[in-house]
Amino acid sequence: MPELPEVESARQVIDRYALGRVIAEVDDSDTYVCRPHTPGEIRSALLGRRLSAVHRRGKSMWCETTGVGRTRKPGPLLGFHLGMSGKIVVADRRGSEVDGGDYWERGRKPGDLRFARFRLTFADGGHLALIDPRRLGRVRLDPPVEKLGPDAAVVTRPEFQSAMSRGTIAVKARLLDQEALAGVGNLLADQALWAARIRPSRPVDELTPDDVDRLYDGVRESVADSLADGGVHTLSFFPARRAGGVCPRCGAALQVGVVGTRTTWWCPVEQV
DNA sequence: TATAGTGTTATCGG
DNA sequence: ACCGATAACACTAT
Numbered sequence: 001m002p003e004l005p006e007v008e009s010a011r012q013v014i015d016r017y018a019l020g021r022v023i024a025e026v027d028d029s030d031t032y033v034c035r036p037h038t039p040g041e042i043r044s045a046l047l048g049r050r051l052s053a054v055h056r057r058g059k060s061m062w063c064e065t066t067g068v069g070r071t072r073k074p075g076p077l078l079g080f081h082l083g084m085s086g087k088i089v090v091a092d093r094r095g096s097e098v099d100g101g102d103y104w105e106r107g108r109k110p111g112d113l114r115f116a117r118f119r120l121t122f123a124d125g126g127h128l129a130l131i132d133p134r135r136l137g138r139v140r141l142d143p144p145v146e147k148l149g150p151d152a153a154v155v156t157r158p159e160f161q162s163a164m165s166r167g168t169i170a171v172k173a174r175l176l177d178q179e180a181l182a183g184v185g186n187l188l189a190d191q192a193l194w195a196a197r198i199r200p201s202r203p204v205d206e207l208t209p210d211d212v213d214r215l216y217d218g219v220r221e222s223v224a225d226s227l228a229d230g231g232v233h234t235l236s237f238f239p240a241r242r243a244g245g246v247c248p249r250c251g252a253a254l255q256v257g258v259v260g261t262r263t264t265w266w267c268p269v270e271q272v
Numbered sequence: 273t274a275t276a277g278t279g280t281t282a283t284c285g286g
Numbered sequence: 287a288c289c290g291a292t293a294a295c296a297c298t299a300t
Contacts (some may be wrong), residue, residue: 002278003279005279006278010284016279032294032295033295038291059279075296081279081280082279082296083279083280084277084278084280084295085279085296085298086279104284112275115297132294133297133298134277134279134295134296134297134298135296135297136279136280136296137279137280138279138280138281138293149276166288167287167288167289168288168289169288169289169290170289173289173290176279178279178280185278185279186277186278186279187278188278198274229291233278233279238278260290261290261291261292262277262278262279263276
């Protein structure tokens with residue numbers, strides 16, 4: 001289930017395997033995943049064009065599109081969000097697939113399009129599909145990416161300080177706010193707060209400048225590690241995050257609760 | 273068998 | 287304006 005590193009690997013799959021191919025057909029019939037568009041709206045915007053570039057900010061991706069004519073006229077942006085169960089697969093003419101890695105959905109067999117909620121068919125016979133059993137993902141034209149905060153992989157310290165200022169909300173809830181900081185999900189948030197030794201329920205207005213500094217380091221380090229190691233499952237705090245789990249540093253029994261509506265694990269001894 | 277879940281968005285109430 | 291809670295989505299893992 002995707003967080004920032006999994007979205008980045010999906011972006012790389014599109015970048016490497018889908019760019020430049022001409023769009024010959026579009027299945028945008030899933031009205032929930034393609035909301036607020038009506039069926040055929042994305043199709044008619046994309047037919048005959050090609051994907052020319054792909055970007056990521058936080059957990060959102062979008063493709064630039066261009067016409068195939070001499071002018072390569074820029075067209076609408078095609079946005080993707082993987083939600084909680086989404087996965088991008090790109091296939092060649094023979095149906096042979098590549099995807100962003102085996103990070104979830106271990107049971108799915110390559111080529112299984114049962115849960116394809118959106119599909120571009122290319123003129124060469126291959127396709128790009130969003131596989132998404134729970135339909136929590138999203139495909140839309142011209143996604144509002146300008147509303148997102150700075151990307152967690154490249155956010156600067158001053159930007160982060162600004163994102164953590166104002167209000168009284170729990171620090172974990174703020175980390176999860178994609179308009180404040182884009183790309184931190186539930187697991188990365190727990191990891192970063194554990195690394196910084198900060199209790200997830202601490203109100204942001206009670207954080208000291210030193211707390212914010214350590215949290216910045218924790219976020220950057222957690223994101224960098226998960227990007228380097230291929231996903232949030234590789235994070236050091238992840239294995240402890242279960243019933244009976246103990247703090248990997250001090251061995252204390254972890255505490256579990258709900259913060260910012262999400263299940264949260266933390267070390268009650270070290271995270272104060 | 274029952275329940276929780278690595279996400280987002282909209283809405284309601286305080 | 288801010289914040290917490292809830293529902294919706296529909297499937298998988300435990």
